[in-house]
Amino acid sequence: MTIRWLARHAGVSVATISRALRHPDRVAPETRERILKLVSRYQFVPDGRAATFSSRRTGLVGLVVPTISNSIYAEFTEAIQNRLQAAGLSLLIANANYSAEIEAGIIRKLIESRVEGVILTGYKRDAALYNLLRHYRIPFVVTWSTSPEPAIPSISFDNYAAATEAVEMLISLGHRRIGLICGVTDINDRAAQRFDAYRSALLRHKIRFEPELVSEQPFEIEVSAEAATRLVTRKNPPTALFCANDIQALGALFACQRLNVRVPEDISLIGFDDLPITRVVNPPLSSVHVPAKLMGQAAADALIDAARNGIPVTGQTVGTELMMRGSTAPAASANTKIR
Amino acid sequence: MTIRWLARHAGVSVATISRALRHPDRVAPETRERILKLVSRYQFVPDGRAATFSSRRTGLVGLVVPTISNSIYAEFTEAIQNRLQAAGLSLLIANANYSAEIEAGIIRKLIESRVEGVILTGYKRDAALYNLLRHYRIPFVVTWSTSPEPAIPSISFDNYAAATEAVEMLISLGHRRIGLICGVTDINDRAAQRFDAYRSALLRHKIRFEPELVSEQPFEIEVSAEAATRLVTRKNPPTALFCANDIQALGALFACQRLNVRVPEDISLIGFDDLPITRVVNPPLSSVHVPAKLMGQAAADALIDAARNGIPVTGQTVGTELMMRGSTAPAASANTKIR
DNA sequence: TTGAAAGCGATACCAG
DNA sequence: CTGGTATCGCTTTCAA
Numbered sequence: 001m002t003i004r005w006l007a008r009h010a011g012v013s014v015a016t017i018s019r020a021l022r023h024p025d026r027v028a029p030e031t032r033e034r035i036l037k038l039v040s041r042y043q044f045v046p047d048g049r050a051a052t053f054s055s056r057r058t059g060l061v062g063l064v065v066p067t068i069s070n071s072i073y074a075e076f077t078e079a080i081q082n083r084l085q086a087a088g089l090s091l092l093i094a095n096a097n098y099s100a101e102i103e104a105g106i107i108r109k110l111i112e113s114r115v116e117g118v119i120l121t122g123y124k125r126d127a128a129l130y131n132l133l134r135h136y137r138i139p140f141v142v143t144w145s146t147s148p149e150p151a152i153p154s155i156s157f158d159n160y161a162a163a164t165e166a167v168e169m170l171i172s173l174g175h176r177r178i179g180l181i182c183g184v185t186d187i188n189d190r191a192a193q194r195f196d197a198y199r200s201a202l203l204r205h206k207i208r209f210e211p212e213l214v215s216e217q218p219f220e221i222e223v224s225a226e227a228a229t230r231l232v233t234r235k236n237p238p239t240a241l242f243c244a245n246d247i248q249a250l251g252a253l254f255a256c257q258r259l260n261v262r263v264p265e266d267i268s269l270i271g272f273d274d275l276p277i278t279r280v281v282n283p284p285l286s287s288v289h290v291p292a293k294l295m296g297q298a299a300a301d302a303l304i305d306a307a308r309n310g311i312p313v314t315g316q317t318v319g320t321e322l323m324m325r326g327s328t329a330p331a332a333s334a335n336t337k338i339r
Numbered sequence: 340m341t342i343r344w345l346a347r348h349a350g351v352s353v354a355t356i357s358r359a360l361r362h363p364d365r366v367a368p369e370t371r372e373r374i375l376k377l378v379s380r381y382q383f384v385p386d387g388r389a390a391t392f393s394s395r396r397t398g399l400v401g402l403v404v405p406t407i408s409n410s411i412y413a414e415f416t417e418a419i420q421n422r423l424q425a426a427g428l429s430l431l432i433a434n435a436n437y438s439a440e441i442e443a444g445i446i447r448k449l450i451e452s453r454v455e456g457v458i459l460t461g462y463k464r465d466a467a468l469y470n471l472l473r474h475y476r477i478p479f480v481v482t483w484s485t486s487p488e489p490a491i492p493s494i495s496f497d498n499y500a501a502a503t504e505a506v507e508m509l510i511s512l513g514h515r516r517i518g519l520i521c522g523v524t525d526i527n528d529r530a531a532q533r534f535d536a537y538r539s540a541l542l543r544h545k546i547r548f549e550p551e552l553v554s555e556q557p558f559e560i561e562v563s564a565e566a567a568t569r570l571v572t573r574k575n576p577p578t579a580l581f582c583a584n585d586i587q588a589l590g591a592l593f594a595c596q597r598l599n600v601r602v603p604e605d606i607s608l609i610g611f612d613d614l615p616i617t618r619v620v621n622p623p624l625s626s627v628h629v630p631a632k633l634m635g636q637a638a639a640d641a642l643i644d645a646a647r648n649g650i651p652v653t654g655q656t657v658g659t660e661l662m663m664r665g666s667t668a669p670a671a672s673a674n675t676k677i678r
Numbered sequence: 679t680t681g682a683a684a685g686c687g688a689t690a691c692c693a694g
Numbered sequence: 695c696t697g698g699t700a701t702c703g704c705t706t707t708c709a710a
Binding site: 341342343353354356357358360361385386387388389390391392393394395 | 687
């Protein structure tokens with residue numbers, strides 16, 4: 001069942017069939033009707049690869065995320081997918097699983113598929129990969145972190161600034177012993193930037209940085225709860241905890257509840273991502289709002305523009321907002337000065 | 340940059356280049372070295388479409404899910420993706436967004452891409468779609484619900500049985516006023532089956548079915564919390580709530596906490612999906628464990644087998660398990676008889 | 679408005 | 695072991 005077969009049956013040329021399918025207005029109404037009737041009668045679905053192959057357009061965009069089981073990436077992915085779908089493009093999705101090797105393989109495969117654009121998560125990766133994409137003239141955009149290199153366009157928020165705001169808020173509430181739970185900085189540049197921001201903020205305020213108050217963990221709520229438990233049950237526990245991720249913040253919140261450590265009276269919590277659930281838990285969780293959906297849409301739009309109209313992708317910074325909720329309060333012990 | 344170009348530069352034929360890339364052992368070591376050096380020097384990545392086109396294999400599998408922002412689908416998707424990736428196949432993912440129309444368009448597009456298999460969510464859809472897939476000899480499998488038609492292979496658990504177990508548990512704990520929060524049954528056959536199970540269980544135990552105790556809602560935690568609030572603040576509130584989804588159960592739990600309705604003393608809760616978070620909240624949430632990962636892997640494996648070895652997809656039922664945790668207790672008022 | 683024919687880039691069969 | 699070549703299914707000039 002091919003265009004050629006249909007052409008024979010309809011008594012026209014393959015060119016006419018192709019036109020009837022793609023540019024119906026360029027075919028005589030009568031001819032068109034006849035063809036379309038055949039098409040639906042035989043449930044003909046043209047081979048997209050062949051089409052793609054002659055027209056040089058695959059209609060495919062690749063997305064590389066470390067995982068989608070983290071809600072925030074799921075939301076991000078979904079936003080991208082919806083946008084592309086609306087533009088008639090398809091999403092080829094791949095999990096890099098926080099592994100540089102897997103990622104490299106994935107990117108190669110995307111190039112093999114001749115995707116018309118690639119959305120990357122995080123900027124830190126072998127330069128060879130960026131070069132490969134450029135070499136194949138495949139527009140790409142980095143999300144979730146901004147690359148220091150201007151040649152690598154990123155549509156993202158500023159992890160460092162956002163984390164700084166959160167930590168400074170805790171400091172301004174009088175907290176001096178502030179713990180951190182974040183992702184594994186070796187494999188996650190977002191986590192690394194947030195860690196940096198935390199550390200710098202402390203130093204800037206002359207607060208000693210204590211490595212024992214920092215816990216790097218994978219994003220699993222049970223693991224995070226355990227990490228928080230360890231932090232909170234120290235002899236000299238922190239009075240505030242910055243969790244560079246809501247999953248971890250939730251783990252911490254539930255761990256505290258279980259330990260009868262009152263939030264925010266005994267310990268203040270701030271998360272990161274602003275998942276919908278933060279507004280529903282008790283107390284509601286303060287969190288840094290990350291415009292995941294917006295960021296995804298902007299990235300998709302940029303790539304759609306690049307693919308359709310050859311417009312080069314330009315970087316863009318989207319804003320975050322610290323959402324203060326019930327999980328954060330002035331330090332009880334300290335001389336509480338809110339500025 | 341094509342195979343032909345490389346052939347000229349290497350002074351060999353295109354056939355040899357192709358072989359050097361796909362079957363290195365069928366090429367003289369010397370020739371091979373020379374070719375591979377060129378390939379890496381020019382960062383040549385063969386065009387997968389062309390390959391696909393001559394070899395009749397696209398290496399693509401399509402997945403149609405209603406959404407991925409629900410964690411449980413994200414986990415499912417991820418399992419499939421990992422499995423396919425390991426088998427050298429790529430996942431083309433599409434959100435149907437609980438819309439039959441969008442889904443139909445998506446399936447058409449998957450056929451256009453000549454995917455080698457399709458994983459569907461839920462069985463209820465226009466028969467024409469199934470026929471189209473069959474017509475194109477594309478193996479498919481239904482997940483998340485079992486089709487009553489044997490011609491539609493499903494790899495799934497039994498929604499009805501699983502929900503029945505949960506509701507009967509509540510009944511056996513002495514509950515007689517049991518509420519239900521579930522998905523929108525019009526567009527979600529899983530929700531519909533769970534609703535049916537709930538209703539039948541009540542009737543079977545001579546408990547009056549009260550429509551006012553049922554709330555159909557989209558899977559958003561805030562919406563679910565409101566729905567639960569309405570149910571719990573009735574003049575004559577239920578003593579137990581079956582939530583056909585953990586998102587909704589969590590919404591209910593947090594709503595109860597906020598209203599000072601004690602769980603499980605005042606109201607028992609059972610969710611569905613057994614998300615990791617259920618083990619961490621307070622009290623831990625009873626839930627029906629759904630083997631999302633296993634189901635995804637099995638579906639992926641079935642399709643891999645179908646694509647690779649022409650083995651027809653056969654249905655399979657995977658088990659669920661009711662995980663009883665702290666959110667459920669015997670009815671306080673009633674004459675508590677645990678059988 | 680319609681048709682003929684030249685690709686698009688790799689694969690694989692068949693010779694040599 | 696290597697080369698020539700038909701082929702996959704459709705799009706797209708270019709003519710008619």
